[in-house]
Amino acid sequence: MPKPRVLLADDHSLVLEGFRRILEHQCDLVGMVEDGRALIEVAQRTQPDIAILDVSMPLLNGIDAAMQLKRLQPSIRMIFVTMHDDVDYVRSAFEAGASGYLLKRSAVDELEQAIRVVWAGNTYITPLIAKDLIETFLATRPAHSRHKKVLTFRQREVLQLLAEGRAVKEIAVRLKISTRTVEFHKAQAMEQLGLRTTAELIKYALTHGILAPS
Numbered sequence: 001m002p003k004p005r006v007l008l009a010d011d012h013s014l015v016l017e018g019f020r021r022i023l024e025h026q027c028d029l030v031g032m033v034e035d036g037r038a039l040i041e042v043a044q045r046t047q048p049d050i051a052i053l054d055v056s057m058p059l060l061n062g063i064d065a066a067m068q069l070k071r072l073q074p075s076i077r078m079i080f081v082t083m084h085d086d087v088d089y090v091r092s093a094f095e096a097g098a099s100g101y102l103l104k105r106s107a108v109d110e111l112e113q114a115i116r117v118v119w120a121g122n123t124y125i126t127p128l129i130a131k132d133l134i135e136t137f138l139a140t141r142p143a144h145s146r147h148k149k150v151l152t153f154r155q156r157e158v159l160q161l162l163a164e165g166r167a168v169k170e171i172a173v174r175l176k177i178s179t180r181t182v183e184f185h186k187a188q189a190m191e192q193l194g195l196r197t198t199a200e201l202i203k204y205a206l207t208h209g210i211l212a213p214s
Helices: 013-023 036-046 062-072 087-095 104-119 127-147 153-163 168-175 179-193 198-207
Strands: 005-009 028-033 050-053 077-082 100-103
Touching (some): 005 036, 013 028, 013 104, 028 036, 036 050, 050 062, 050 104, 062 087, 062 153, 077 104, 087 100, 100 104, 153 168, 153 179, 153 198
Parallel strands (some): 005 028, 005 050, 077 100
């Protein structure tokens, strides 16, 4: 049976190296990247079977990168390996197209198993959060669906780059849109979220996994 082609994405080089050592004999590693935009670019070039990614990454967070990657490569399987054990992060990951979710603190013990499960076409959730996830999901799903504030993909892109301290002109160049369009998306997103200041924007981005903590 052929080895799965795996692309690794995490903004910490030591984490990437650790994953490489765990997986190099089980998988065909096609690349290692440190931000969400690089993940999409390299994935389009290498066409991996599985992408392993974090929730919090610079330039484009893992949730939004996963959504875009799934649209570009519907057959790709994605496993989130992250420190975030909050149910909202798990839900967002699977809504974005994930096939697996585990925590960094258990990755050494679980990553190989997660890849085998996902490569076989199944779903993997770390036992560390599975029970709490099911109970919370069943208890809160209706209320969560009613009140969730939904931003467009472009609004989330702009919000993340602003929260990272990037100027409007730099964002316009990076996203290949006009500065006026950047300002429009900024205004729409901040109005929808009820944000008024850059500090509020950064806090929102951090607490919702859009911005990687420093």
